[in-house]
Amino acid sequence: MSLQAPPELGRDHALALLGQMAMIRRFEEKAAELYTLGKIRGFLHLYIGEEAVAVGVMQALTPEDAIVATYREHGQALARGVPAGAVMAEMYGKANGCSRGRGGSMHVFDVSRRFYGGHAIVGGGLPIAVGLALADKLLGRARVTACFFGDGAVAEGEFHESLNLASLWSLPVLFLCENNLYAMGTALARHQADPDIQKKGSVYAIPGATVDGMDVLAVEAATRRAAEHVRGGRGPYLLELQTYRFRAHSTADPELYRDKREVEAWKGRDPVTLFSARLLEWGLASETDLAAIEASVAAEVDEAVRIAEAGPWEPVEDLARDVYTGGR
Amino acid sequence: MPKMTYRDAVRAGLREALSRDPRVFLMGEDVGRYGGAFKVSYGLLDEFGPERIRDTPLSESTFVGAGIGAALGGMRPIVEIMTVNFSLLALDQIVNNAATLRHMSGGQLSVPLVVRMATGGGRQLAAQHSHSLEGWFAHVPGIKIVVPAVPADAKSLLLAAVADPDPVLVFEHAALYGVEGEVEDEAGPGEIGRALVRRPGDAVSLVTYGGSLAKVLQAADELATEGIEAEVIDLRTLRPLDIETVLSSVRKTHRALIVDEGWRTLSFAAEVSALIMESAFYDLDGPVARVCSAEVPTPYARHMEEAALPQAATVVRTVKDMLGHDG
Numbered sequence: 001m002s003l004q005a006p007p008e009l010g011r012d013h014a015l016a017l018l019g020q021m022a023m024i025r026r027f028e029e030k031a032a033e034l035y036t037l038g039k040i041r042g043f044l045h046l047y048i049g050e051e052a053v054a055v056g057v058m059q060a061l062t063p064e065d066a067i068v069a070t071y072r073e074h075g076q077a078l079a080r081g082v083p084a085g086a087v088m089a090e091m092y093g094k095a096n097g098c099s100r101g102r103g104g105s106m107h108v109f110d111v112s113r114r115f116y117g118g119h120a121i122v123g124g125g126l127p128i129a130v131g132l133a134l135a136d137k138l139l140g141r142a143r144v145t146a147c148f149f150g151d152g153a154v155a156e157g158e159f160h161e162s163l164n165l166a167s168l169w170s171l172p173v174l175f176l177c178e179n180n181l182y183a184m185g186t187a188l189a190r191h192q193a194d195p196d197i198q199k200k201g202s203v204y205a206i207p208g209a210t211v212d213g214m215d216v217l218a219v220e221a222a223t224r225r226a227a228e229h230v231r232g233g234r235g236p237y238l239l240e241l242q243t244y245r246f247r248a249h250s251t252a253d254p255e256l257y258r259d260k261r262e263v264e265a266w267k268g269r270d271p272v273t274l275f276s277a278r279l280l281e282w283g284l285a286s287e288t289d290l291a292a293i294e295a296s297v298a299a300e301v302d303e304a305v306r307i308a309e310a311g312p313w314e315p316v317e318d319l320a321r322d323v324y325t326g327g328r
Numbered sequence: 329m330p331k332m333t334y335r336d337a338v339r340a341g342l343r344e345a346l347s348r349d350p351r352v353f354l355m356g357e358d359v360g361r362y363g364g365a366f367k368v369s370y371g372l373l374d375e376f377g378p379e380r381i382r383d384t385p386l387s388e389s390t391f392v393g394a395g396i397g398a399a400l401g402g403m404r405p406i407v408e409i410m411t412v413n414f415s416l417l418a419l420d421q422i423v424n425n426a427a428t429l430r431h432m433s434g435g436q437l438s439v440p441l442v443v444r445m446a447t448g449g450g451r452q453l454a455a456q457h458s459h460s461l462e463g464w465f466a467h468v469p470g471i472k473i474v475v476p477a478v479p480a481d482a483k484s485l486l487l488a489a490v491a492d493p494d495p496v497l498v499f500e501h502a503a504l505y506g507v508e509g510e511v512e513d514e515a516g517p518g519e520i521g522r523a524l525v526r527r528p529g530d531a532v533s534l535v536t537y538g539g540s541l542a543k544v545l546q547a548a549d550e551l552a553t554e555g556i557e558a559e560v561i562d563l564r565t566l567r568p569l570d571i572e573t574v575l576s577s578v579r580k581t582h583r584a585l586i587v588d589e590g591w592r593t594l595s596f597a598a599e600v601s602a603l604i605m606e607s608a609f610y611d612l613d614g615p616v617a618r619v620c621s622a623e624v625p626t627p628y629a630r631h632m633e634e635a636a637l638p639q640a641a642t643v644v645r646t647v648k649d650m651l652g653h654d655g
Binding site for chain 1: 353379382384385387389390391392393394395396397398399400401402403405420421424425429430431432433434435436437438469470472493494
């Protein structure tokens with residue numbers, strides 16, 4: 001850790017980054033609690049430990065850019081600005097949820113923010129991102145489609161097909177591999193013959209980089225460089241973000257496959273505490289600032305829960321709604 | 329009215345869709361330089377250019393998924409999967425994404441995507457190139473399934489599919505591409521979800537679609553020589569299904585036979601049969617019957633393949649059995 005703050009890092013931006021990460025952390029902790037109370041059901045994949053990835057990446061995107069995410073997407077949604085109340089209500093299954101309660105935790109959508117889900121088949125979002133980028137290219141729009149996926153997706157055929165097609169047609173896709181070292185319970189080294197993920201882009205002539213996904217500033221800087229490449233019409237880019245989830249894969253996971261000491265070691269690199277400590281050290285934040293952020297996100301999460309609790313249930317008579325656009 | 333082949337009718341539909349709307353583009357394996365595996369898109373590359381007639385790598389899942397994404401992004405993609413057999417490689421994108429995105433997003437998204445593919449057997453292509461799996465796809469809510477049996481429908485239902493805000497899968501029976509029929513120049517889009525009585529009759533309702541229609545009409549002609557007037561219904565769309573047209577026919581004829589090139593077990597014919605039973609049971613003079621494919625992977629040898637697929641002679645024999653059984 002350097003003793004000096006990066007000269008370009010302003011206090012407001014630094015506090016905003018910390019605030020967003022703290023918000024995701026608190027939101028996810030609350031979600032876990034609500035799950036044990038039975039308020040949230042189904043699968044719940046928590047983002048705790050990976051906050052720097054979503055927050056860092058989103059800094060480099062404009063409102064016109066599109067995002068395609070996975071089933072572990074609450075962090076991306078919040079960092080993109082999807083209202084926390086709408087995400088929480090979605091997990092409650094309420095009609096005021098962002099997907100009207102039809103999607104749940106794994107299927108957060110907010111088209112007004114070009115947030116295209118929430119995809120729960122590993123690798124299945126990549127071709128969609130390629131298509132969104134194709135539409136932008138055909139319509140002459142200088143936009144980026146940011147496509148999140150995990151290290152597990154790298155073993156899927158759609159990863160290779162999508163990288164090939166995006167590169168072949170020089171499409172503006174920013175491929176973001178969130179490498180948290182486990183495809184559910186299978187360690188990277190146990191599912192990849194060559195665990196160097198970023199290198200896999202090179203066989204499809206896609207440039208890329210590997211970045212420390214626990215360092216929000218590093219993520220932001222790397223994503224800015226990557227997005228600039230993509231937006232400039234030079235084709236796709238593959239960014240590997242090395243991170244770690246502190247919690248189990250999902251609420252259904254007893255975590256038999258990894259050593260508790262490994263988890264503890266990674267917790268020593270907690271992106272939220274790490275960044276808080278840096279800001280203090282750099283003199284960009286005071287203990288009072290940190291306390292204010294904590295209080296503010298706690299209030300925001302409480303408000304999200306209140307919105308979810310107060311939300312209505314969709315009437316069962318509407319069951320067949322939105323299967324087809326014409327209602328047929 | 330001008331006559332043209334089914335192949336030319338599909339091409340005329342594609343040309344019209346591409347000319348009418350700049351958001352429409354065609355992509356798939358060998359649709360451009362090769363001119364389409366069935367020569368359907370022949371000439372379109374020269375006419376519309378490589379941006380709109382796009383040759384894809386052999387990656388069915390990804391180019392179908394890219395079609396979904398492009399549709400979300402404001403385009404009107406027409407994706408050609410060479411044949412239904414290869415569509416299995418894109419099943420994830422069709423079933424998990426195209427069919428679900430509208431519902432799963434709480435109505436925020438529409439997927440105006442057309443996926444065309446050849447279907448069916450009868451050309452001695454053996455077990456990996458002869459599937460009729462449109463019934464599988466028809467199982468899935470969120471997509472529409474169109475099965476044009478004649479050139480006029482091949483064009484008009486394609487245009488309807490392109491105009492539709494939701495994903496439509498068009499199954500073109502490969503044996504039909506060379507078949508000629510009348511096609512109106514200015515017909516415009518047809519109506520998805522509407523069956524048609526192709527031949528009126530009062531003795532039995534023969535319900536079919538796609539590649540089996542010609543065989544069923546041939547069987548009906550043969551039956552007519554023996555004084556049996558069969559009514560032939562072409563379903564044209566499997567989902568949404570126009571069951572009312574079927575039911576009103578059955579209420580008139582009191583007998584129904586469904587002819588479907590899918591395997592008999594869990595065939596689309598089974599669904600039609602169940603619907604007749606549920607809504608017109610007391611109008612029936614006898615059990616609903618089915619002629620489907622035999623329960624074998626489609627064999628190569630000609631005589632064996634013929635035995636495996638529905639044939640006009642089987643339809644004739646089955647109708648006579650039906651009429652004989654109830655005296």
